[in-house]
Amino acid sequence: MRQLIAGNWKMNGLRASLDQIDALARALRDKAPHTDVLVCPPATLLAPAAARAAGSFDLGGQDCHAMPSGAFTGDVSAEMLADAGATAVILGHSERRQGHGETDALVNGKARAAWRAGLLAVICVGETETERDEGRALDVVAGQLAESVPGAATGGKTAIAYEPVWAIGAGKTPGRPEIEDMHHHIRALLTQRFGDEAALIRILYGGSVKPSNAREILGIDGVDGALVGGASLKAAEFLAIIDAAPPPA
Numbered sequence: 488m489r490q491l492i493a494g495n496w497k498m499n500g501l502r503a504s505l506d507q508i509d510a511l512a513r514a515l516r517d518k519a520p521h522t523d524v525l526v527c528p529p530a531t532l533l534a535p536a537a538a539r540a541a542g543s544f545d546l547g548g549q550d551c552h553a554m555p556s557g558a559f560t561g562d563v564s565a566e567m568l569a570d571a572g573a574t575a576v577i578l579g580h581s582e583r584r585q586g587h588g589e590t591d592a593l594v595n596g597k598a599r600a601a602w603r604a605g606l607l608a609v610i611c612v613g614e615t616e617t618e619r620d621e622g623r624a625l626d627v628v629a630g631q632l633a634e635s636v637p638g639a640a641t642g643g644k645t646a647i648a649y650e651p652v653w654a655i656g657a658g659k660t661p662g663r664p665e666i667e668d669m670h671h672h673i674r675a676l677l678t679q680r681f682g683d684e685a686a687l688i689r690i691l692y693g694g695s696v697k698p699s700n701a702r703e704i705l706g707i708d709g710v711d712g713a714l715v716g717g718a719s720l721k722a723a724e725f726l727a728i729i730d731a732a733p734p735p736a
């Protein structure tokens with residue numbers, strides 16, 4: 488399975504930042520990476536970014552509404568993301584769960600909306616520091632997975648991003664054994680529910696991935712890629728992470 492290296496720009500980027508999209512597109516056209524590459528800029532930049540990427544990598548949204556259209560002021564639908572050139576959408580990021588009160592049930596509906604629009608749903612799960620300290624990380628993630636991932640998940644339309652909340656933007660990451668344990672746990676839970684199909688669902692790690700730790704993290708058994716925040720904003724750093732990914736087994 489090819490790894491997926493996904494960038495989450497969060498609420499960063501004006502039109503001037505499209506030069507980073509250009510730089511990434513140039514570099515990826517020159518050297519055909521051995522990973523899939525996805526960049527999720529703010530929705531305002533999706534259409535111009537898709538035009539400039541011109542197929543050299545994929546674009547995605549950072550959230551969507553569950554409905555295709557309607558009286559939902561300020562929201563963006565999965566169909567709108569697809570229309571702007573997205574092929575994927577990040578869902579249930581902890582910043583949405585915490586800052587916007589998103590529940591597992593809501594994320595589940597958004598994932599089904601993403602599929603309806605033909606998008607890959609990148610569904611985020613992860614424990615807080617307190618939950619880890621209390622020894623509840625595995626249970627918390629199991630609960631999020633059970634409720635946020637709809638029953639019809641397949642590898643072609645679903646990826647899971649394990650993002651420990653305490654590692655996001657914090658400059659610290661779990662150790663190798665913690666990441667490996669969690670990814671194996673997630674894989675086992677997916678296999679219970681989806682059988683053989685589970686092997687095709689990529690499980691990304693996210694939280695303070697940067698060029699200096701990418702080789703180690705992406706080399707951990709069970710890690711099928713990364714969801715990268717801060718280090719995805721500069722093409723050179725993001726490219727270094729893409730380069731650090733192991734080739735498909």
Ligand code: PGA
Nearest residue numbers: 655656694695715716717
């Ligand atoms: P970070 O963010 O890489 O800046 O820690 C990751 C994320 O929130 O997806």
